[in-house]
Amino acid sequence: MLSLHTTISKMRIGMLLVCLSFCLSISPAYSASSQLQTSEAGNTYISGSDLVIATPVAADLFAAGGRVSVEREVGADAAVAGGSVTIRAPVRQDLRAAGGHVDIEGNTDGELVAAGGNVRVGEAAVVAGSAWLAGGDVTVAGKIGKGVRIYAGNIAISGEIDGDAHLYGQQIKLLPGAIIRGGLFYASPNELIRDPSAQVLGALTHEPTPPEWSKEHGPRTMSWFHPFFVLSMLAAGMLLYVLFPAAALGPQRAIRQYPLRSLLLGLALVFTIPPVAILFMVTVIGLPIGFALLLLYPLSLMLGYLATAFLIGRQVATAAKQPEPASLKRYALFLLLALIVLSIAAAIPFLGGIVMIAAVVLGLGGWAVWIQTTYHGARAAHE
Structure with missing residues (x-):
């Protein structure tokens, strides 16, 4: 019960x-x-x-x-x-x-x-x-x-x-x-x-x-894994920002402009990619596509999490009245703060898993909306 x-x-x-x-x-x-x-x-x-x-x-x-x-x-x-x-x-x-x-x-x-x-x-x-x-x-x-x-x-x-x-x-x-x-x-x-x-x-x-x-297996608590995870996400986020700044900033802007569409697309992608990959894998022709989808799925979840972290970092910077564009050090600082906030939230009993899911869903949807709007914009400009 x-x-x-x-x-x-x-x-x-x-x-x-x-x-x-x-x-x-x-x-x-x-x-x-x-x-x-x-x-x-x-x-x-x-x-x-x-x-x-x-x-x-x-x-x-x-x-x-x-x-x-x-x-x-x-x-x-x-x-x-x-x-x-x-x-x-x-x-x-x-x-x-x-x-x-x-x-x-x-x-x-x-x-x-x-x-x-x-x-x-x-x-x-x-x-x-x-x-x-x-x-x-x-x-x-x-x-x-x-x-x-x-x-x-x-x-x-x-x-x-x-x-x-x-x-x-x-x-x-x-x-x-x-x-x-x-x-x-x-x-x-x-x-x-x-x-x-x-x-x-x-x-x-x-x-x-x-x-x-139980005390040995209690609800999420801060442990050695969390600093490692935060630092890993920080490194991945800053690498993404340095190599592809538009890709790092585009999804968070898409979330702000199209929040409902981002949410719905994120839900669709999170819960449909694995079964779609399996459907591809049951056919000989679609086997490579299925494997590719399963291999890219963890990467997409990480990118979704980072997109939400970038959004939270931007909101924190705005609350601190920091101008935009910010320097690389400032982006790193506010991204780190956002990742720490998410990790603390993930350690709250009962809320932790839902926080992680919500962050991934919203961020992944932001990526989908950004790619969609970028594609349509480029196509309209070409025509």
């Missing part, structure tokens, strides 16, 4: 991360100004490097940027993504949030789904529906009305939960003031830390801990 919940959770995390990558890619890469659009239905779409939602939103809100703060009421659903996300105002329906740091201070009248490096439901926050939270560190100090499911490295509960709590993490703490009015179901390789004043009114069930969570 736990494996099924874990599979479902990974799918939902993947969707959040893909949405986050999509939103970040459409935010302005070279300007601190924001872009605002309002549909006929009253929905608001806004992106920028530093966003403050200071006026009420009548219907749905879709916001993405480096830092996003929602200060006024959202009349319907809200989907927010950014490096730092703060929700201080009420959301009258469901709230979806993803980012490096997610802080929920306002009320949510529907469900809450949030994922990030750090996720916090503040003391003043009241979630009327259920909550689904995932990240490196997750803290619940407010009130959740219809149960919660949390997947994280460290989980701390000091608020109130009406309904069952399903907690899966490395370290789980029930702090003073914690009240769970339903059952507590948890899985962890470590003992539950429970303050004497913490209340669990329902059943307390310690679910079997998956073998991969």
Whole structure:
């Protein structure tokens, strides 16, 4: 049963991360100004490097940027993504949030789904529906009305939960003031830390801990492999930039210009190349093509990962107000920072594999779009 919940959770995390990558890619890469659009239905779409939602939103809100703060009421659903996300105002329906740091201070009248490096439901926050939270560190100090499911490295509960709590993490703490009015179901390789004043009114069930969570084979942690991998990717990325600068920069620009097309093409390529190669290999004529596709497949995955790393590095440089074009040393520095960010994200329990997949998919799609647009442009110029 736990494996099924874990599979479902990974799918939902993947969707959040893909949405986050999509939103970040459409935010302005070279300007601190924001872009605002309002549909006929009253929905608001806004992106920028530093966003403050200071006026009420009548219907749905879709916001993405480096830092996003929602200060006024959202009349319907809200989907927010950014490096730092703060929700201080009420959301009258469901709230979806993803980012490096997610802080929920306002009320949510529907469900809450949030994922990030750090996720916090503040003391003043009241979630009327259920909550689904995932990240490196997750803290619940407010009130959740219809149960919660949390997947994280460290989980701390000091608020109130009406309904069952399903907690899966490395370290789980029930702090003073914690009240769970339903059952507590948890899985962890470590003992539950429970303050004497913490209340669990329902059943307390310690679910079997998956073998991969054991201390010998725990969730992804930083090890000797990660520095080697980061340095290898850095060397490959800089070699690509020096020898083929257009190929190093083109895919990241394609992702920013055509994020949805990049995402769809990336998904198609990642999951269709292996079966297509096998189909070629079952025929005598297509055997060389099949072998070639299988040999090139790992290279394509690496190039996809590098494309996303270049994009993140460019976003970091923009946030640091570095001009473009940058020097070779600056490109190396920001690429290194991006690779470190991806490696740290890959070490987060439950999120790591999805982060890697999302990075490869988006980057590979960027390559496909760049090649496609370059080909059509050259063909149009020739004609």
